[in-house]
Structure formats: C-alpha cells, structure tokens
Amino acid sequence: MKFICLFVFSALALAFQPTAAFADQRMALVMGNSAYQRAPKLANATNDASLLVETFKKAGFTVVDARNDLSAQDMRRTLRDFGAKARSADIAVIYYAGHGIEIDGNNYLVPVDAQLENDTDVYDETIGLDRILVAIEPAKKLRLVILDACRDNPFAKNMKRTMASRAVARGLAKVEPTSPNTLVAFAAKAGLTALDGDGRNSPFATALAHHLATPGLDLRKAFGYVRDEVLQATTNRQEPFIYGSLGGDDVVLAPAAAPPPPPPAPVAATDTSASRDYEFSERVGTVEAWDLYIASHPSGFYTDLAKVQRNKLAAAAAPAPATVAIETKKVQTSPVLPPQPEAPKPVAAPKLAAAPPIVTPLTLVSPPMTETKSVAAVVAASCTTRIARRGNGAVGGPFIPVSIRPNVEGASVRTIAVSPNGREIATAGDDGLIRLWDASSFRQTRVLRGHAGAVYALDYWTDGTLLASAGWDGKVKMWDLRSDGESLTFDAGAKQFAVAFAPEPSLKYLASAGEDGVVRIWNLGTRELARSRLDHQSSDPARAAVRSLSYAPSGSGEFVSAGYDGRIRFYRTSGAIEAKDAYGRKALRVAYSPDGTRVVTAGSDAELGSKVFDVKLFDVKSGATRLLTGHRDYVVSANWSADGKRIVTGGGGRDKSVNLWDAESGRLLASFAGHQEDIEAVAFFPGGTRLISASEDKTIKVWDIAERRLLLTAIGFGDDGFVSYTPEGCYAGSNGVESRLSISSGSRFEPMSLEARKAMQEPAGFSLLLAR
Numbered sequence: 001m002k003f004i005c006l007f008v009f010s011a012l013a014l015a016f017q018p019t020a021a022f023a024d025q026r027m028a029l030v031m032g033n034s035a036y037q038r039a040p041k042l043a044n045a046t047n048d049a050s051l052l053v054e055t056f057k058k059a060g061f062t063v064v065d066a067r068n069d070l071s072a073q074d075m076r077r078t079l080r081d082f083g084a085k086a087r088s089a090d091i092a093v094i095y096y097a098g099h100g101i102e103i104d105g106n107n108y109l110v111p112v113d114a115q116l117e118n119d120t121d122v123y124d125e126t127i128g129l130d131r132i133l134v135a136i137e138p139a140k141k142l143r144l145v146i147l148d149a150c151r152d153n154p155f156a157k158n159m160k161r162t163m164a165s166r167a168v169a170r171g172l173a174k175v176e177p178t179s180p181n182t183l184v185a186f187a188a189k190a191g192l193t194a195l196d197g198d199g200r201n202s203p204f205a206t207a208l209a210h211h212l213a214t215p216g217l218d219l220r221k222a223f224g225y226v227r228d229e230v231l232q233a234t235t236n237r238q239e240p241f242i243y244g245s246l247g248g249d250d251v252v253l254a255p256a257a258a259p260p261p262p263p264p265a266p267v268a269a270t271d272t273s274a275s276r277d278y279e280f281s282e283r284v285g286t287v288e289a290w291d292l293y294i295a296s297h298p299s300g301f302y303t304d305l306a307k308v309q310r311n312k313l314a315a316a317a318a319p320a321p322a323t324v325a326i327e328t329k330k331v332q333t334s335p336v337l338p339p340q341p342e343a344p345k346p347v348a349a350p351k352l353a354a355a356p357p358i359v360t361p362l363t364l365v366s367p368p369m370t371e372t373k374s375v376a377a378v379v380a381a382s383c384t385t386r387i388a389r390r391g392n393g394a395v396g397g398p399f400i401p402v403s404i405r406p407n408v409e410g411a412s413v414r415t416i417a418v419s420p421n422g423r424e425i426a427t428a429g430d431d432g433l434i435r436l437w438d439a440s441s442f443r444q445t446r447v448l449r450g451h452a453g454a455v456y457a458l459d460y461w462t463d464g465t466l467l468a469s470a471g472w473d474g475k476v477k478m479w480d481l482r483s484d485g486e487s488l489t490f491d492a493g494a495k496q497f498a499v500a501f502a503p504e505p506s507l508k509y510l511a512s513a514g515e516d517g518v519v520r521i522w523n524l525g526t527r528e529l530a531r532s533r534l535d536h537q538s539s540d541p542a543r544a545a546v547r548s549l550s551y552a553p554s555g556s557g558e559f560v561s562a563g564y565d566g567r568i569r570f571y572r573t574s575g576a577i578e579a580k581d582a583y584g585r586k587a588l589r590v591a592y593s594p595d596g597t598r599v600v601t602a603g604s605d606a607e608l609g610s611k612v613f614d615v616k617l618f619d620v621k622s623g624a625t626r627l628l629t630g631h632r633d634y635v636v637s638a639n640w641s642a643d644g645k646r647i648v649t650g651g652g653g654r655d656k657s658v659n660l661w662d663a664e665s666g667r668l669l670a671s672f673a674g675h676q677e678d679i680e681a682v683a684f685f686p687g688g689t690r691l692i693s694a695s696e697d698k699t700i701k702v703w704d705i706a707e708r709r710l711l712l713t714a715i716g717f718g719d720d721g722f723v724s725y726t727p728e729g730c731y732a733g734s735n736g737v738e739s740r741l742s743i744s745s746g747s748r749f750e751p752m753s754l755e756a757r758k759a760m761q762e763p764a765g766f767s768l769l770l771a772r
Contacts, residue, residue, distance in 0.1 A: 024090035024141060026253065027063040028056040029082040034452060035096030035474065036068045036112050038152040044104060044196050045097040046453050046473070048148055048205035050078040050430055052095045054412075059213040059254035062089075069493070072111040074126050077541065084133035091253070092139035093146065094132055097205065099309055100149030101126065102173040111150060116155040117667055129175065134184070142219070142251050143182040147172065148204050150188040151196075175243050181251075184245040185223060187230075195238050203233040206238055216256030219244065278302045287313050302455060342456070374697050406741045410698035414680045417458035417467070422686025426467055427716070429456035429680075434469055434479070436718045439686050440770055441716055442702070444722040446481055450486050455500040460506060468510055470496035474523065476512045490522050490529070490544045494662055498549045502557060511559060513546035519561055519571075535569055535577060543586075550591045550599065552620075559600055562587035566630045568618070580623065582616060589637050593663070594644040596620065602649060604634030615649050615661070630668045631655045637682045637693075651677025658682060658703060672703045674710055690770070702770070711770065 032049025201325035289312035411431035453472035633653030677696035
C-alpha cells in the first residue's frame with residue numbers, strides 16, 4: 001500500500017512539475033580578456049565577463065562556463081570543449097569581451113599572449129570569428145555570439161603590412177551568418193568602435209545585464225532595449241548592432257515564470273511543524289502568538305490546545321490599555337537580545353507516537369525569498385522595528401516579525417577570514433572587493449580595492465595587522481591594515497584560488513596556488529618567488545588546479561594542498577611529497593586542525609557514482625581516514641573550531657546546508673539551512689558560539705549554535721554599500737539603504753513606505769545580539 005501511495009504521489013508531482021523542469025538545454029561560454037601582455041590592459045573586459053556570467057545564471061542557463069585572460073592555446077581548447085557540450089544544447093551563447101581586430105573584412109578575437117608584429121600573424125595568434133561560429137553550430141534552436149570587442153586596435157600602429165592592399169580597419173567588419181537562427185551581436189556597428197565607459201562595466205555589458213535575463217522577453221526585443229539604453233548612455237555615440245535573422249516564433253533566453261503549483265493538501269495534525277510552532281508560540285506566551293499559530297494551523301490537535309491557551313490568556317487579561325501602551329518617545333535605538341527562553345513545557349498528547357531515541361538536529365532557516373510567513377511573534381524589546389501591528393492601529397505589545405528582502409545587486413561571496421583577535425571579519429568575492437566587517441556590530445568598516453577579478457582566498461597574519469588575498473587576476477596581495485593600501489603585490493600569472501601565511505615565528509613566507517596547478521612560495525623579505533612546484537598535474541587542464549592549501553600550525557613549514565584532480569598532497573620538511581587520493585572528482589577544501597594532527601577535506605566523489613557525499617578526516621601521521629557522513633551532495637567548504645573539537649562544513653548542489661560536527665566521534669551536531677546557492681566558505685565566529693557562512697547567493701549569514709537559529713544576514717553591494725539584518729526585521733546599513741529594501745509582514749514583498757522607513761530606527765549595530 002505504501003508503495004502504491006508513493007507511486008501515485010510521484011505521478012502527481014510530475015504532473016504538476018513546472019515547465020521549467022522540462023525547459024530547453026541552454027548553455028553559455030563567457031570569455032573576458034583584460035591582461036594583455038603586448039598591449040595596454042583593458043579595465044573592464046573581465047568585469048564585463050563576470051557581469052554576464054551572473055546574467056546567464058540569473059536566466060537559468062543549464063551550463064555557464066567562465067574563462068578569463070586566455071592565451072591562444074587556451075581559447076582554442078575552450079572553444080573545442082564548449083563545442084562538444086553544445087551538441088546537446090538547444091540554445092548556445094558565446095560572449096567575448098576583449099580586443100578584436102578586422103583584417104580584409106574578416107574578424108579575429110585577440111588572446112592575451114598575441115604579439116601581432118605582422119598582419120599575417122593574425123592567422124596564427126588570434127581566433128577567427130568563423131571558429132566561434134563553428135563551436136555553437138550544433139545547437140538546435142538558437143546560436144548567439146555577443147562580441148564586446150569593437151575597440152580601437154592597439155596593435156595597428158606597430159603592425160607591419162606584408163601587402164599594401166591588405167586593409168586593417170577600425171572596429172569589426174559586418175558579418176552575414178550562413179546558418180539559420182544564428183545571430184551575431186556587436187557592441188557597435190561595423191567599422192565603429194565601442195566605449196568602455198567610466199564605471200566598472202561598459203555601457204554595452206550593463207545594458208545586456210539589464211535585459212537579456214528578463215523572463216519571457218523575446219531576444220529581438222531585448223536587443224532593441226539594449227540598443228536604446230546604450231545610445232542614451234553614450235549620447236548617441238555608440239549603437240549596438242545585430243547581424244543574422246530568426247524565424248517568426250519568439251526566442252527567449254530566460255523562460256517566463258511557470259504558473260504557481262496547486263495549493264498543497266492540508267497538513268495532518270501530527271505534522272512535526274505544528275508541534276514545533278506550538279512550542280515557539282508557547283515560549284512567547286501571548287494572545288498574539290496564539291492567534292498567529294491558529295492562523296497558520298487552522299485545524300488539528302495542537303490547534304485545539306492553542307485555542308484553549310489563547311482563551312485562557314484573553315480571559316486573564318484585564319481591560320487596562322495603560323498596561324500595554326508604549327510611549328512613542330521611548331524608541332530603542334539598538335536591538336536587544338531577548339532573554340533565554342525556558343525549556344518548552346511538554347504537551348500531553350497521548351494520541352501521538354513517542355519520539356524516536358535519535359532526533360534529527362533541529363534546523364532553523366531564514367525565510368527564503370518566496371516565504372513570508374513567520375511562525376512566532378517576538379517581544380517588542382528584541383527589535384526596534386515598529387511596523388507590523390495587530391488590530392485597528394494598535395500600538396504596544398508584541399510585534400510580528402517581518403521578512404526583509406534586499407533589493408540590491410551584490411556579488412557572490414567566495415571566502416571568509418576571521419582576524420586572530422576576533423574583532424574583525426574579512427570577506428571577498430566576485431566583484432574583486434575585500435570587505436572588512438566589525439565583528440560586534442556587523443557594520444562594514446572598510447573596503448579594499450586593487451584586484452581586477454574575483455577574489456577567492458583571504459588569510460590574516462598572526463597579529464592581525466596584515467591580510468593576504470588571492471584573485472582571478474593572477475595577483476597575490478598583502479595588505480597592511482594599518483594603512484589604506486596594499487604593501488606588496490606578486491604576479492602569479494594564473495588565476496589564484498588559495499593563499500596562506502606560513503605560521504613561523506617571524507613573517508617570512510606566503511604561499512599561493514591556482515589554476516595552473518602550481519604551488520608558489522613567496523619570500524616576503526626579498527619580495528621574490530622563493531620556489532614553486534607543479535604537483536597537481538593532469539592531462540585534463542580543468543583538473544590541474546589547486547583549490548585550497550593549509551599550513552601546519554607547528555611553524556615547521558609543512559603544508560597540504562587540495563586539487564581538482566581529487567588528490568591532497570602533504571609537503572614535508574624533507575622535501576618529500578605524499579599524495580593521497582581523496583575524491584573521485586574534485587578536492588575543494590583542506591585545513592589542518594589546530595593541533596596539527598589531522599586535516600579535514602571537502603569535495604565530491606560524484607564521478608565515481610557515489611550516493612554518499614561526505615567530509616573526510618585524515619590522520620597526518622598514520623594516514624587513517626574517517627568519514628563524516630551527512631551531506632546530500634558535494635561539500636564545498638570546511639573549517640575547524642579554535643579548540644579543534646568541532647568542524648563546520650558547507651554544502652553545494654542540492655545540499656546548501658551548514659553542518660556542525662563533533663570532531664572526535666564524527667557525529668552530526670546540527671544542520672542549518674537558509675542559503676540559496678553553494679556555500680563557498682564557513683568559519684567559527686569569534687568566541688566559538690556562532691558560525692558564519694558565505695555563499696554564491698551573495699549573502700553572509702551568522703548562526704547561533706546553542707539556539708540553533710539564524711542571527712543575521714549581511715550583503716555588500718556597490719563599492720561601499722552594505723546592509724545587515726535579522727529575521728525579526730532589525731537592520732543596519734549604509735546611508736540610503738532604506739530605499740533599496742523590500743519588506744513584508746504578510747503575503748508579499750513591497751517597497752518600504754515612508755512610514756516604515758521612519759519606524760525602522762537604524763540601530764547602532766548588533767553588539768548585544770553578537771556579544772555572547
């Protein structure tokens with residue numbers, strides 16, 4: 001019978017599956033070339049590429065491949081690999097930002113290592129537009145090439161002409177695609193050049209980001225809007241142009257939103273959420289809390305109990321308005337942590353089954369973007385928010401928590417570092433900015449600028465005065481936090497994923513590693529490369545990268561690295577390297593324990609067909625391995641507590657949970673849910689009572705371990721803008737942030753009203769909330 005019910009339920013689920021589940025296979029390749037070796041570097045090309053990566057992800061593309069600063073060999077290999085993927089694509093898109101050149105009516109894309117001393121060198125050192133079109137040729141419904149390459153040719157002045165009749169023109173030449181349903185979009189009309197603009201992104205890339213991912217918008221109309229926006233932004237100096245043609249049917253890059261699914265069936269009275277929500281309402285113990293519970297659970301055993309509790313409180317309350325009124329002058333200006341609730345009283349429920357002896361750790365989540373219902377009220381003293389009221393203009397008493405959805409454009413966060421003194425937290429990500437946050441108030445205190453691409457790693461020196469960073473621009477930087485600028489920059493020449501100070505008695509070495517599989521040791525005294533080792537080698541360049549490294553805390557100089565080849569390598573003081581197979585697919589994170597006896601690793605065994613995704617502990621001396629099993633998909637990040645007794649990990653793919661483990665027994669202590677994308681970095685908050693996580697969903701979250709709940713969420717946007725907010729609706733932010741937030745206390749999110757902005761007194765921070 002259970003099998004039949006399961007079958008029927010599965011069939012119904014498929015019947016009501018949104019159409020997006022059966023959507024076309026859409027794939028995009030995004031290339032940005034900025035770091036030219038024989039020509040001036042382009043300020044915006046990799047920035048524009050990053051922006052388009054986010055645009056295609058927002059549009060829900062099945063595959064988005066991002067590659068920056070490619071040599072000629074790398075570009076050919078990348079196009080070959082993408083062409084293989086495009087055989088199964090319905091829609092294939094290639095976006096390129098960088099230098100382009102026209103010779104004799106043909107267009108060529110210029111890799112970063114091109115020299116172009118002679119006009120005939122284009123055939124050997126560049127990539128023809130025809131090769132780009134070949135890569136997307138297999139796509140079934142749409143083939144689209146977007147070229148943000150209509151810039152002045154920096155090679156033209158010094159390029160020797162082998163034939164006087166060979167023309168080297170400005171911009172790019174007009175093209176006529178021969179395959180049906182193929183479009184080639186230029187940033188400027190043939191023969192003209194495009195503008196880079198004064199901001200972080202070019203006008204063309206900015207307009208593409210605004211319109212290409214609009215759900216349900218026909219591609220031709222989207223490019224029409226792009227044209228209009230660029231003309232307006234450049235005062236009619238630049239006009240994007242499209243070559244090729246499409247049929248009569250609408251072609252969209254982002255499908256229209258699917259109709260809402262049918263309402264779910266009523267939840268049975270024995271549902272665990274009803275029991276949990278009942279406990280929350282009982283802790284608050286007010287009429288409003290019970291009203292909220294009854295509205296959320298209209299029927300059932302617990303609902304009957306809630307009505308009894310509600311009526312009892314209402315009867316006991318004397319009609320004395322003065323006892324509940326709050327003077328409007330006494331507005332609290334900083335959030336106060338509510339007192340610790342007493343343990344919930346057991347509820348007699350003889351009809352319910354007894355709880356199993358092993359209980360799954362309680363998971364409290366922040367409301368997802370589509371969820372606005374709150375499960376309990378909070379006392380007024382816990383928050384300065386004064387907008388959600390019950391009754392006809394009533395004031396005072398408990399207020400219903402509100403959900404805040406930031407209407408801001410942030411950037412995916414890739415790394416977290418906590419200062420040794422626990423007073424500061426550093427984060428960085430795809431926008432290339434390093435943000436420093438005060439750990440007690442979670443206000444953004446400073447922004448460090450200097451990287452031209454995404455920053456994937458940060459590390460503090462032991463006294464907290466120096467911060468190291470590693471970025472996709474190939475730069476490894478050491479920032480002197482006592483001043484405003486970086487004190488030292490090394491050029492690794494390849495995307496860098498990892499960075500770490502050597503924990504020796506005096507500051508001497510800094511290690512970094514990246515895409516080329518090379519671990520580099522930089523001498524901070526001589527400011528030169530001390531040594532490098534190409535150890536993560538693979539016949540597949542995509543599996544050669546070193547994703548993470550960690551120094552042994554002993555100060556011996558030993559360290560361990562983890563790579564896309566699935567292996568971890570121990571570098572011994574003797575010079576020997578011990579390699580261990582850790583994962584079948586990729587090893588994404590590795591970290592020494594504080595006592596140096598173990599390392600924790602995170603990664604993926606997916607290519608081996610494993611159905612169990614786990615965290616692995618390696619004993620440094622014996623090599624013995626222990627599995628921490630509990631994630632449902634690959635694991636992206638891992639870190640240790642200061643005492644080495646606990647481990648925190650972050651999941652990816654289908655599993656976006658933050659998990660807390662006992663390091664000795666391997667037992668899962670708690671699991672926190674709330675992130676919408678892969679969790680790129682995790683760490684213990686100063687003091688060890690909190691966890692902090694950073695995600696591709698652009699948010700940073702702080703979790704309370706003891707109370708098993710989300711304390712606050714933070715987002716950095718623009719150069720100096722930020723907002724930090726709690727599930728109850730308290731927030732702190734940069735000037736003007738109120739106009740960029742959406743708020744809800746009911747069924748939907750709406751822009752803040754003037755009344756709401758006045759009511760939400762900006763607190764001094766979250767010092768009391770984060771003090772423990």
